[in-house]
Amino acid sequence: MAQSEPLCPSLSFDAALARGAALRAQLSAAGLFADQILHESDSHIPAGATWRISPCPFLISQEQLAFFTALGPQLLSFYRALNRLYMDSVKGGQPAWVARYLDQGKPEGLIMFSRMKRFRDDLPAVIRPDVIPTQDGMVITELDSVPGGIGLTAAMSRFYGDLHGPSSDAYRLVGGPEGMVRGFASMLRAARGEHQGCIAIVVSEEAKDYRPEMTWLAARLRDAGLTAFCVEPREVHFTEEGLRLRTEDGDQAVGLIYRFYELFDLLNIPKAELIQYAVKKGLVAVTPPYKPALEEKSAFALLHHPLLRPFWERELGAASLLHFTSVMPRTWLLDPAPIPPSATIPDLQVGGRAVGSWEPLQQAGQKERHFVIKPSGFSELAWGSRGVSVGHDMPQTEWAAALQTALASFSHTPYVLQEFHKGRLFDVEYVDEPSQSLIRMAGRARLSPYYFVLDGRVELAGILATVCPADKKILHGMRDAVMVPCAVRTT
16 A cells, blocks of 8 residues: 655655655666666666665664674685585595585586685685575575676665665665675775786676676776676687787786676586686686585585584584574485485474485475475576475475475486575565555565675675565565665664
């Protein structure tokens, strides 16, 4: 229903409508929002790039900000420990099945490339978890080191900051209006290191819907004095001296490749082998690193595995491990290998009973399957909420079929089973342009903080909130969602 009193602090009804219209205009002008039915001439705007625009950021508390501020360094520690666990497993210092699981379904050439000594300590320089606020606290459902939304969050932070106006004393944006651009630029400079040349943000065809936001971001980086370009893979040229780009200012050497493409997609990327060769020879830097083991959802399963608890306690500390196991849902790798008759699947219960195979889970009733099935990392189905099955939201026959498909896919595309956690409800509002009204909506939120790593330090640059209608089980960017940057209430 239409609301006469906006939720946004210190904002009148008319001011809220005006702000919504201004935000829509700015996002459309930037090529980030499909303001009307698309025509062929609108090819620079990704199809479906629409959402509900709110005049107000998503407000979080000081306590929640403290949680997110502390989370960044904690996640970097988790990545560092995961990297060590994998390499120790390869060398025999940890169980061999750890590396086998993390390597499952990956091509041998990529595995060997990722294990090269020169990359041994390389970690993601961008960390973005997806965090669901629930009645019982925060829950991290995903970890992404090749995330979309960097440019979009940067643009919205700037646009909301520009229109802050009379609300300036009521809240402040997390990271500030320029936090995303500034943090991304600092991370890129650090990742480039001693290499000379420009920065190429290479966006694959698979990720083409994100090209407009990265193009916008590259322009802002140039405004800030950093020579950066958003390009397609085929625009990168190889020479004996290194990689080069042809730009409006002439031919330029490339000092850093920002990899905006998934590792499963390498065979479809022109020049992919030449880029890897240049990285191998030290002719160019690259981030995120070519380490598929660090992009696996099965890492959550390893965190909860009882046999690995001594390792995690040693690497993270007992207090940090307790924190991680409370915010990361229990997860199991769907391995179809037979389980000995006297064994059970660790911590998995169906109807309050321990199980020794996946069969009871297939037969479980709706109330007993508050689980999610997800493809684990190295797959075109592993991003954008594709390939996800929510157990209590589907008929039993479909659930059993999804579980059987996941188990049958283990050799080439491993899947994980993860506990489902229901998000708590929030009231948000958006501007309905046709009726010129504010609509209040009860929805469930996914909060996506963006962390940039600079020489071992972690900076929280901004948080994107995606609030979906209450009946949606999978929370992601969609036409019916409200998408806004997060801010902290100050009054």
